Amino acid sequence: MNVFERFSGKVLPADWSWINEPAEWRFDDSKSLQISAPSQADFFRDPSGAAIKSSAPFLHTTLQGDFTIWTRVRVDMKQPYDSGCLMMMADDTHWAKLCFEYFESTPSILSVVTRDTSDDCISGAMDVSNPYLRVARAGNCFAFHYSSDGQHWKLARYFGMNVPNQLKVGVVAQSPVGEGCAVTFDALTITNHVCEDIRNVE
Known part of the structure; x- marks a missing residue:
């Protein structure tokens, strides 16, 4: 289910909020x-x-336990590191x-991945302007995937992190x-279903 179907204009459901709310944001007619x-x-x-920087706009909800979340993102890239993220x-x-x-x-x-300090991992170039991004959690294990078409996924990262059951995700x-820069997220799907091995996308 696309959770953005619940949103309109600049009104957020009660279970969503901003860290670093930007001056300009909105949900369009689509x-x-x-x-x-x-x-x-x-x-x-x-x-x-x-x-140490923690200034980017982060629209999030709180999830308990295992989850899978995915989105499709477009970025008006002008300067190095302009980006849209899960x-x-x-x-x-x-x-x-x-x-x-x-x-x-x-x-x-x-x-x-940040555990007190951050690392930085480059997976490679994308051949489309609006790829899909996917994050899955199973216990304290996490998998990051990306896709050009939403059907064929590549594993970008598999890692562990000792974190609470409850996380902010968005x-x-x-x-x-x-x-x-301007960033557009075309949809956001969240489910508590995870694959038996989260390194795979079924």
Whole structure:
């Protein structure tokens, strides 16, 4: 089920809220979410200690236990690292995101896993302008997948993180070094069904 069917204009259901609500966002007539990421907006905790950023708009709900969430995203890429992401968060120092991002002048799939400090993993270039992103949880194991068509999925990341049963989960728009960018999420589907092996998509 596309949970965005419950949304309209700039009105959120009671179980959804913003961290870093942006000045410009709305749900259009097709129930797509449009976000204008502010300048320098990002979530990243540099392992060198050079920068800690937690300023990107994050629209989220709270999920209990296992889940699968997927979306389709488009990004008006202008500056390096402009991106739209799926994100799950336990707290400020334990979170992870899967992103469609402008990396080295190429639309690409990247992911970040943060356990006190963040890593940065590049999965590769995308050949479409509106890929699908997917996050699955089974206990303390997580799998990140991406797809060009929503049918054939590639595994970007499989990792463990000791986190509570309850997590914030949703979408992020960011422009870490740019002057801002427009991000559109065409749908957002959430289910408590997970594959027996979350590294696979059935």
